[in-house]
């Protein structure tokens with residue numbers, strides 16, 4: 610089993626089940642041209658987010674961690690023209706690439722990009738846009754994942770979903786002594802999810818073009 614094989618299988622799956630249109634391809638190219646790191650989700654992961662959003666008839670989605678807006682476009686397409694996606698990004702340069710990518714994809718009337726550290730932006734969102742979200746996709750700094758999860762629980766309606774990306778990290782989450790803040794954050798997230806009574810959670814490890822990683826998914830079952 611090798612990275613080469615995992616990537617080839619991903620290519621096979623994406624070519625048949627999650628082909629990218631010109632806007633998604635252009636979003637990735639623009640990110641590369643602007644020097645953004647190649648850490649966006651894959652097309653088949655984007656399609657999974659879209660299917661999850663459709664399955665709960667999501668109209669309002671919060672994303673934490675925009676990068677160049679690749680996942681944002683998948684989420685915007687899931688909510689449709691009458692929907693709303695709020696996405697938060699700490700790096701102004703990333704947010705600018707995302708703004709252009711989202712506009713090129715025709716999703717700018719659906720997507721609001723907020724620029725700044727998400728933990729600074731979330732209290733304002735809760736105050737000024739208090740309507741519950743149907744789904745939250747957490748894909749930013751992993752050290753703060755427990756805080757983002759707490760905010761997501763507060764902002765998501767019962768029946769809504771919270772998805773957290775990169776919760777396996779090549780298996781490094783097994784290292785209880787790791788000083789890496791990302792590992793500490795993700796391990797704490799698992800503890801919180803396992804004891805949280807307002808949501809039921811699981812996590813799935815995955816292999817693919819981005820290596821060995823995984824995502825968690827939580828169904829919110831009770832109001833905050």
Ligand SMILES: C[S@@+](CC[C@H](N)C(=O)[O-])C[C@H]1O[C@@H](n2cnc3c(N)ncnc32)[C@H](O)[C@@H]1O
Pocket residue numbers: 648649650673674675676677678679680681697698699700703725726727728748749750
């Ligand atoms: C993995 S990338 C997001 C990828 C994107 N969701 C996609 O799949 O296309 C993580 C992003 O989170 C941003 N980020 C990191 N720390 C953050 C913070 N404290 N607040 C908001 N965004 C942050 C990074 O700058 C980076 O652009």
